[in-house]
Amino acid sequence: MSNSEFIKRAFELADSGDYSQVRQVRAILTREGFSLREIHQLSGKQLARQLKARMTAARLQKAAGK
DSSP: OOHHHHHHHHHHHHHTTSOSSHHHHHHHHHHTTOOHHHHHGGGSHHHHHHHHHHHHHHHHHHHTTO
8 A cells, every 4th residue: 555545544544533542543554454664654753743633633523513
């Protein structure tokens, strides 16, 4: 799978509002067949920070019923 597919999927999961931690997203991506090399990218501070911010926003929206 391409790197852009991996990143897109990580953000889709973050935006779902179902997850609060990057490790949860990592576990889903592993089950979906993404490589360890791709999943290791989520250890990067900038990407992890972006995912956490989007997870928080999505969870707040979900809690507000939007």
